[in-house]
Amino acid sequence: MSPRATPEHPVPGHAVCLDLRAPLHDPDGVVRAALEAPQPPGDRRFVVLDDAEMLVAHQLLHERLSSYGPARIICLAVGAPGRRTLHRSLTLRPRNAGVLWLLDEPDDAALRPLVDIVSGPEVFGAVLRALAEVVHGVAVPSARVLEHDLTEEARARSWRQAVEGLAGPDVPAQAPSTDGAPAELALLLDESVPRSLAGHDWLPAHGRAGGLLLTCEEAWDDAVEGHARVRGPAGFLAGADRSPDLPGEIERLAGALKRLRTAVADTFAVAGGARLTAEHRGHLRDRGVELPEMPREISRAGIVPALRDHTYELIGRGLPLRSVAARLAALSSRTAPAGSAARLQRLDEICPPEDLHRMAAQQPFTAGGSRPVALVVTGVLALLAGLWPGAGWALGPGTGVLAAVLAHLMLRRRPNRSPDGRLDGGGSTGAAPRLFGGVVGGILGAAVGQLVGLPLWAGAVTAVLAVGAVVGLALRDWTRAVDDWWARMDPGHAGPLLKEIQDLVITTAVHDWLFADVRHHCAEGAGAVARLLRGLAATADAYAYPYEGNGPGSGRAHDHGPERTAPSGGADAGTGTAPGEAWSWGDWADSAGDDLWSDGPDEDDLVPEPRKPESPAPAKPLAPTGASGDPAPAWLERRHGDGGPALVDTLLADLVEGTVRILDGCWAGIERDPANAGRLPLDERLTELLDETRVRLERDVAASPPPGSGDRRDRPDAARLTGVAPDAVARLIAADDDPDHTVPMCGPEHLRLLSHDPGAVRQVRFVPETMRRGATGDDIWRGTGEDVEWTRAGRHAGVLRLVPLRPDVVRIVRAEEAGTP
Numbered sequence: 001m002s003p004r005a006t007p008e009h010p011v012p013g014h015a016v017c018l019d020l021r022a023p024l025h026d027p028d029g030v031v032r033a034a035l036e037a038p039q040p041p042g043d044r045r046f047v048v049l050d051d052a053e054m055l056v057a058h059q060l061l062h063e064r065l066s067s068y069g070p071a072r073i074i075c076l077a078v079g080a081p082g083r084r085t086l087h088r089s090l091t092l093r094p095r096n097a098g099v100l101w102l103l104d105e106p107d108d109a110a111l112r113p114l115v116d117i118v119s120g121p122e123v124f125g126a127v128l129r130a131l132a133e134v135v136h137g138v139a140v141p142s143a144r145v146l147e148h149d150l151t152e153e154a155r156a157r158s159w160r161q162a163v164e165g166l167a168g169p170d171v172p173a174q175a176p177s178t179d180g181a182p183a184e185l186a187l188l189l190d191e192s193v194p195r196s197l198a199g200h201d202w203l204p205a206h207g208r209a210g211g212l213l214l215t216c217e218e219a220w221d222d223a224v225e226g227h228a229r230v231r232g233p234a235g236f237l238a239g240a241d242r243s244p245d246l247p248g249e250i251e252r253l254a255g256a257l258k259r260l261r262t263a264v265a266d267t268f269a270v271a272g273g274a275r276l277t278a279e280h281r282g283h284l285r286d287r288g289v290e291l292p293e294m295p296r297e298i299s300r301a302g303i304v305p306a307l308r309d310h311t312y313e314l315i316g317r318g319l320p321l322r323s324v325a326a327r328l329a330a331l332s333s334r335t336a337p338a339g340s341a342a343r344l345q346r347l348d349e350i351c352p353p354e355d356l357h358r359m360a361a362q363q364p365f366t367a368g369g370s371r372p373v374a375l376v377v378t379g380v381l382a383l384l385a386g387l388w389p390g391a392g393w394a395l396g397p398g399t400g401v402l403a404a405v406l407a408h409l410m411l412r413r414r415p416n417r418s419p420d421g422r423l424d425g426g427g428s429t430g431a432a433p434r435l436f437g438g439v440v441g442g443i444l445g446a447a448v449g450q451l452v453g454l455p456l457w458a459g460a461v462t463a464v465l466a467v468g469a470v471v472g473l474a475l476r477d478w479t480r481a482v483d484d485w486w487a488r489m490d491p492g493h494a495g496p497l498l499k500e501i502q503d504l505v506i507t508t509a510v511h512d513w514l515f516a517d518v519r520h521h522c523a524e525g526a527g528a529v530a531r532l533l534r535g536l537a538a539t540a541d542a543y544a545y546p547y548e549g550n551g552p553g554s555g556r557a558h559d560h561g562p563e564r565t566a567p568s569g570g571a572d573a574g575t576g577t578a579p580g581e582a583w584s585w586g587d588w589a590d591s592a593g594d595d596l597w598s599d600g601p602d603e604d605d606l607v608p609e610p611r612k613p614e615s616p617a618p619a620k621p622l623a624p625t626g627a628s629g630d631p632a633p634a635w636l637e638r639r640h641g642d643g644g645p646a647l648v649d650t651l652l653a654d655l656v657e658g659t660v661r662i663l664d665g666c667w668a669g670i671e672r673d674p675a676n677a678g679r680l681p682l683d684e685r686l687t688e689l690l691d692e693t694r695v696r697l698e699r700d701v702a703a704s705p706p707p708g709s710g711d712r713r714d715r716p717d718a719a720r721l722t723g724v725a726p727d728a729v730a731r732l733i734a735a736d737d738d739p740d741h742t743v744p745m746c747g748p749e750h751l752r753l754l755s756h757d758p759g760a761v762r763q764v765r766f767v768p769e770t771m772r773r774g775a776t777g778d779d780i781w782r783g784t785g786e787d788v789e790w791t792r793a794g795r796h797a798g799v800l801r802l803v804p805l806r807p808d809v810v811r812i813v814r815a816e817e818a819g820t821p
Helices: 026-035 059-064 110-118 121-132 152-167 185-191 208-230 234-236 246-271 277-288 299-317 321-334 341-351 352-361 371-385 392-412 430-452 456-489 496-512 516-542 571-575 594-596 647-664 667-672 683-700 718-721 726-735 746-751 778-783
Strands: 015-017 044-051 071-078 085-090 096-103 138-150 636-641 762-768 788-790 796-804 810-812
Touching: 015 026, 026 059, 044 110, 044 121, 071 110, 071 121, 071 796, 085 096, 085 430, 085 594, 096 110, 096 121, 110 121, 121 762, 121 796, 138 152, 138 496, 138 718, 138 726, 152 321, 152 516, 152 647, 152 667, 152 683, 185 321, 185 516, 208 234, 208 246, 208 456, 208 496, 234 456, 246 341, 246 496, 277 321, 277 496, 299 321, 299 516, 299 667, 321 516, 341 496, 352 746, 371 392, 371 430, 371 456, 392 430, 392 456, 496 516, 516 647, 516 667, 516 683, 516 746, 647 683, 647 718, 726 796
Parallel strands: 015 044, 044 071, 071 096, 085 810, 096 138, 138 636, 762 788
Antiparallel strands: 138 796, 762 796
16 A cells, blocks of 8 residues: 555545645645545545644635535644644534544554545544534544455455456467357358348349259259169160160260359359449349348348457356457457358369369270179079070070170160260170170080989079079179269269359358458457457556556555654653553543643643653564554554455456446447457556556455446455454444543543543444445344444444543634734
8 A cells, every 4th residue: 555644546435635744845736636536516525634733724725625615524633742722723613524633643554544444435424423512523533443454465366366367368269159159140150041041042043153053953853864764674675766865964964064163163253252232243143143132130230239249248258358359359260251262162172173074074884793703604504504404405505695695785775875876985794705604604504404314394494593693683784884884974963062052152142242241340340359358458467466566557656755754752752652552541530630731831832841761661562564564553453364265256357347348438439440449548448447446455355346336235245355254343343332442542641631521422333334244144243233334345344432622622713813824
């Protein structure tokens, strides 16, 4: 924290603090700065630190605080321990003003928590009301306060972890996923066709591309139908005049495919990926592509809202800024239209030119399988046919001749030969091996049948089986040979190929032409948001170590000069009481101060002579210090924790919420000009967010919600943030009204100035609402009185007792009477 007694920047909702103590080089500037601090109209509050002997001299400065309207003032009058009277101006009279006289002259380290407590709106109002009930509106405070805070190490660690959780490490670009993406972005990512365009005729038959597509489909249908007719027994046994012209149909199919591929490639190359215009539509229509109007599922106006929702959804998942930026950068790259010319590579993959050349080339027709095998098989079948005694001499060789004739018929009716002979890929069916094997086998079978002398019925059966096997094998070889030739020509894949080409044209028409403007807008918008998030992450990185060094965000950056210290001639020096050492209020009742002061001299500035100790006083232990190293005053007990389980998550949630609010102001610029929106200056706004969050971390461990977020009841309580239980606070607040529970902010020699009427003392109990929020069963607060001020923020809780002065100690003086100009 800053070594100054007053905060460097006004805390929202708190009174504005200003320091008018000497040495003061520009008092008018201090008052002017306080007046310029934002405060709600009609509720202007100020906490003024001033030297006790200068209250009248500074009357005009105090009056100027009401220049912009009625103001309420609490003045902390410091010092003047040797005076027996306090001169107070009319400006500081109740009910809109009051004075707390700090006779022990605390240094800034001791003043800082008191200023922090009194400037809070709830305590400010309670103290001002209490001062209005005491004589002349002047009292000496006595307090016992508990401070729940973090150690410096815990504060630095939790802040660093929260900022690092906000920014995140550098991550490589990730492929965008359609999971969880809004419908508008998912439509661009998966390159699907909107449902409303499912029935649109993209390639009408009367257009160039549609006509070529129709010709290809007809040629493919004819080729497939011809292949089905040829491969069966009818195609083998039918006359040549009934056979379809398969080579001609395949040639026509290959030619149509080449023309269609050329037309599509020409359209892709010419159309490009520019934003769609009426002229662009005309060029596409001339090439046979008919584009519809934009579908209802997507529009340019809906892209930036979809990007906003997607960005917030990713942030809501807990992803740091750099991870979200990486995903948005990948989204930008994925949705950026590369132009239809980039689809040419995909067209080459679908329909390579070499496949069309292979389809148009003539392939030989080969039937009958292996020739040695055919020779052996035909010979065996002929041998079986020749086993019929007598008739086998004709049936055996005749079976071989039948096999050869069928093989020759295959060659004559081969499917790779046009009826007119214009196209002929040649062929081989193995007729000669079958003839040779059949004749040899038939003669051998007849000889065996003659020697064995089989019955007539056995010979007839073997002959019939052999002839049937020859015919069946011929039909099988024909079908296999036709299918093999068809597979080598490969016209069968033309059907799926046509479907892929058509789908490619439709995808290109939708995403590269119809959606070109939308994709440009999405790519530029996603890229702009990614750049903004990276810039915010870089700014956050610079503020991850505010408690180390004087770099950006460092707490030392706001230091303003040396710290004030109590003068050596103060009250503590005069009594032998160590600074901050408490003394018992029991001495108050035994004091004979009334007689001593009533008989003394009448000079206002009389300073009592210090008492000299009879022997050197023993060394007193140092006052307890806080996490910041400042010594704690005797009335303040500091309890510092290492951070509760919800601290880092709460800080991170506040930073994320603030970052989202920063981004909220950027979407209009992204919609209007996404190319330049990525260079919007957000560093200052993020710096303000980081500073505000860090101030709340220092003020009340971020227990209070950020400005503008409302009072959320689900926010963690102070115990879960600090790691310090609130039991001691509950016991202090529930304690009886015993003066010994508090520590006066004056020395024992000042008891003569105080009123001895216990009923005139006013007491203010205060506890931050965050300390009881979430407490289990609220049992520990059961004994709390109704007069407790539950403050909205802060890390201090305790009791502040206001002890009035004797009526003759305070004198009301006009500035004119004191000779002040």
